Amino acid sequence: MRKAYGEKQAVDGLDLVVGRGEIVAVLGPNGAGKTTTVEILEGFRSRDGGDVRVLGEDPARAGRAWRSRIGVVLQGTNDLAEATVGELVHHFATYYPGARDADEVIDLVGLREKVRTRARQLSGGQRRRLDVALGIVGRPELVFLDEPTTGFDPQARRSFWDLVTNLREDGATVLLTTHYLEEAEHLADRVVVVRDGQVVAEGPPATLGGRTARQAVVRWHDEHGEHEQRTDTPTEVVGELGARYGEVPGLQVLRPTLEDVYLSLIGADEKPAVPTTSDEHDNEPTTTPTGAGR
Ligand SMILES: Nc1ncnc2c1ncn2[C@@H]1O[C@H](COP(=O)(O)OP(=O)(O)OP(=O)(O)O)[C@@H](O)[C@H]1O
Numbered sequence: 001m002r003k004a005y006g007e008k009q010a011v012d013g014l015d016l017v018v019g020r021g022e023i024v025a026v027l028g029p030n031g032a033g034k035t036t037t038v039e040i041l042e043g044f045r046s047r048d049g050g051d052v053r054v055l056g057e058d059p060a061r062a063g064r065a066w067r068s069r070i071g072v073v074l075q076g077t078n079d080l081a082e083a084t085v086g087e088l089v090h091h092f093a094t095y096y097p098g099a100r101d102a103d104e105v106i107d108l109v110g111l112r113e114k115v116r117t118r119a120r121q122l123s124g125g126q127r128r129r130l131d132v133a134l135g136i137v138g139r140p141e142l143v144f145l146d147e148p149t150t151g152f153d154p155q156a157r158r159s160f161w162d163l164v165t166n167l168r169e170d171g172a173t174v175l176l177t178t179h180y181l182e183e184a185e186h187l188a189d190r191v192v193v194v195r196d197g198q199v200v201a202e203g204p205p206a207t208l209g210g211r212t213a214r215q216a217v218v219r220w221h222d223e224h225g226e227h228e229q230r231t232d233t234p235t236e237v238v239g240e241l242g243a244r245y246g247e248v249p250g251l252q253v254l255r256p257t258l259e260d261v262y263l264s265l266i267g268a269d270e271k272p273a274v275p276t277t278s279d280e281h282d283n284e285p286t287t288t289p290t291g292a293g294r
Pocket residue numbers: 005008010028029030031032033034035036037278280281283284285
């Protein structure tokens with residue numbers, strides 16, 4: 001698919017296939033075109049070209065029945081801020097024919113204690129969990145999660161991962177974008193790396209970009225100092241070291257992490273931007289809430 005904003009080709013011939021029941025994570029630097037792609041798939045943004053099918057329909061033309069089958073987790077919908085958590089989740093549930101039990105969803109996202117709290121009084125991470133609750137209460141077949149755990153503390157992130165795993169066990173397909181490599185590694189069956197509006201690599205997190213084929217590094221130290229050996233056969237090296245030292249001091253066997261592979265794929269030496277605020281988005285119109293039934 002393709003999408004330009006003026007001169008800027010935000011999505012430039014991006015091809016993506018997601019199978020039913022899969023969890024796919026889209027990774028890419030700020031401005032790579034992830035959100036634009038997801039919004040085209042959700043039917044919230046027009047495209048300039050390309051054939052797109054989501055649950056068998058073109059999202060640009062699909063109607064209300066189609067929309068009730070997808071779950072969209074929006075980033076910070078503020079116009080519902082006066083309602084309480086309980087009111088919002090219960091209200092959204094009424095939009096969908098096969099909705100989940102609203103109270104169960106509130107428990108699932110860990111907002112039981114906040115059920116009487118107004119949305120505007122939630123912390124950033126709690127607010128995000130409410131967004132997730134509203135996105136999944138309709139028991140969607142396909143769930144879009146755009147940077148779902150931005151602003152979560154580590155514990156909340158872990159419980160969110162369990163939640164996504166539950167969604168999959170329930171039969172849902174999940175497409176998520178994230179800047180957290182650990183999140184992609186933990187959740188995704190397949191990772192798709194996007195750069196300049198195109199897919200530059202895809203595959204399971206364990207083997208992305210020839211990860212397993214890359215050499216391991218064995219490190220240890222002794223009275224002469226630190227040692228490091230690159231090898232295709234780390235087990236053999238460790239065996240030799242064991243024979244030489246007995247218990248090898250400071251032994252480490254290092255493989256390229258998903259982050260190492262990702263950074264080389266996007267051609268960056270520095271760490272990827274932490275997902276806080278992005279100047280790129282300053283001019284972007286705020287996404288409107290789904291209200292589910294539109
Ligand atoms: N409404 C808009 N008007 C003009 N340019 C836009 C608009 N939305 C996005 N862009 C530009 O299109 C490119 C892709 O943006 P997009 O938001 O899809 O990237 P992203 O991969 O989601 O980035 P991030 O990781 O920062 O969320 C960027 O260069 C961005 O500045």
